[in-house]
Amino acid sequence: VLMKHGKATLAAIVATAKELPIDHVIAHEDIAADVMQYYEHGYPQGTKTGVDGLDEYLQLMPGQFTTVTGAPGHGKSEFIDNIMAHTAVNAGWRWAICSFENTPAALHATKIAEKIAGIAFDYRRDPEHRIHPTDMPDILHFIGSNFIFYNTITADVTIDGILAKAAELVARKGINGLLIDPWNYIEHVIPNGMTETMYISDMLSKVKVAAQKLGIHIILIAHPAKLQKDKQTGKYEVPTMYSISGSAHFNNKTDNGLTIYRDFDSKIVTVYVQKVRYSWLGKIGYVEYNYNTMTRQYTLLNG
Numbered sequence: 001v002l003m004k005h006g007k008a009t010l011a012a013i014v015a016t017a018k019e020l021p022i023d024h025v026i027a028h029e030d031i032a033a034d035v036m037q038y039y040e041h042g043y044p045q046g047t048k049t050g051v052d053g054l055d056e057y058l059q060l061m062p063g064q065f066t067t068v069t070g071a072p073g074h075g076k077s078e079f080i081d082n083i084m085a086h087t088a089v090n091a092g093w094r095w096a097i098c099s100f101e102n103t104p105a106a107l108h109a110t111k112i113a114e115k116i117a118g119i120a121f122d123y124r125r126d127p128e129h130r131i132h133p134t135d136m137p138d139i140l141h142f143i144g145s146n147f148i149f150y151n152t153i154t155a156d157v158t159i160d161g162i163l164a165k166a167a168e169l170v171a172r173k174g175i176n177g178l179l180i181d182p183w184n185y186i187e188h189v190i191p192n193g194m195t196e197t198m199y200i201s202d203m204l205s206k207v208k209v210a211a212q213k214l215g216i217h218i219i220l221i222a223h224p225a226k227l228q229k230d231k232q233t234g235k236y237e238v239p240t241m242y243s244i245s246g247s248a249h250f251n252n253k254t255d256n257g258l259t260i261y262r263d264f265d266s267k268i269v270t271v272y273v274q275k276v277r278y279s280w281l282g283k284i285g286y287v288e289y290n291y292n293t294m295t296r297q298y299t300l301l302n303g
Helices: 007-015 028-041 076-091 105-117 133-146 159-173 196-214 249-253
Strands: 065-069 095-099 147-149 177-181 217-221 256-263 268-276 285-292 297-300
Touching (some): 105 133, 105 147, 133 147, 159 177
């Protein structure tokens, strides 16, 4: 340029040159508008669960993932069914479900139907307390529109396979949430030279990145390690995120942490919200519910 066009032209080019963007760094102009949006209108709100008593403690934000734990048989999956049904009914959410324990899918659908209808699918004591036959077609249609079940027998059930299928379902079905239930049923292949702790850290990072890239909320149910029982009461201690088998990364990397605890004597189910990453989406605390074993419905205690 100097030789063909002279000093002035070269000086003008240098003076008006634009900096090449730096790879993997977020430019100021890309966030300035969002910062002003937060300043003027507040932080973005998540979707309320619609479950009585729970919304002040937890909202579901796209791009996050929630870890759920609890002692064996305390109803972790049952309560998450309740959350999924309420968000589907109240907010129009669509859920993909990768459940290894609630199989076959048709049986799982009957549990979700109960939560949608607020009444038993199949009566146990009172023959009147059952979904009416005329309501079943609408409920089946709603489940078909809002819930998609992985075939865990034929699907790739590595974490990569589960998340790849979720990406496909976002594109084709517009899902808002993904349930993985439970963690220990995923096909885990730990590479040589990698510890279990390192592996879990990497896999949870993949879950987090997938939630952010896909703009969905992922719920991961994970069993705790062997729990101790109180010698006097014979009841399990209340597990925390640190109780989950394998690694403390379940507490460190999850955005929200829930423990479901059921007292079989009083029939009270307590939902402990043990971690909420962002204060405007909830808070630490607990909510208690009466659990009716005949109808499998949750009623807010003292609500």
